[in-house]
Amino acid sequence: MSLKELTKAEEEIMHYLWELKSASVKEILAEMKPPKPAVNTVSTIVRILEQKGFVDHRSKGRGYEYFPLIEKAEYQSFSVNKVVQSYFGGSLSKLVSFFAEKEGLKTSELDDILKVIEKNRKQS
Numbered sequence: 001m002s003l004k005e006l007t008k009a010e011e012e013i014m015h016y017l018w019e020l021k022s023a024s025v026k027e028i029l030a031e032m033k034p035p036k037p038a039v040n041t042v043s044t045i046v047r048i049l050e051q052k053g054f055v056d057h058r059s060k061g062r063g064y065e066y067f068p069l070i071e072k073a074e075y076q077s078f079s080v081n082k083v084v085q086s087y088f089g090g091s092l093s094k095l096v097s098f099f100a101e102k103e104g105l106k107t108s109e110l111d112d113i114l115k116v117i118e119k120n121r122k123q124s
Helices: 008-020 025-031 039-051 072-088 092-102 107-123
Strands: 055-060 063-068
Touching: 008 025, 008 039, 008 063, 008 072, 025 039, 025 063, 039 055, 039 063, 072 092
Parallel strands: none
Antiparallel strands: 055 063
16 A cells, blocks of 8 residues: 555644554544644544545444554655655755754764664664
8 A cells, every 4th residue: 555645634643543552533632732623523534544544443332443554653754755755856865964954953963863874884
């Protein structure tokens, strides 16, 4: 299955489901910070996520419990790859350069990036 990009609202609901592992619409809503959307809004978004193949459900009492079918790491990878392709011509070095130059990465963050690079070099 090829992943589809999520709207901001869909992604927010997915973050709650990834954290909770499984939840009813009311349980998702209980975790949300004010201003909270209406129950019907959350229910609609969950059904859209189900249609897109991101979640599934099982019966729980008189309602449903929803759970993610896509791991958070899988969607993270999809999202980052999309950004790298769209804005940096597929170049990770351009992405890192952008953050180093425009976003003012701290020295400690640059050191962390260098450690990851060195670790990957040793594994290659």
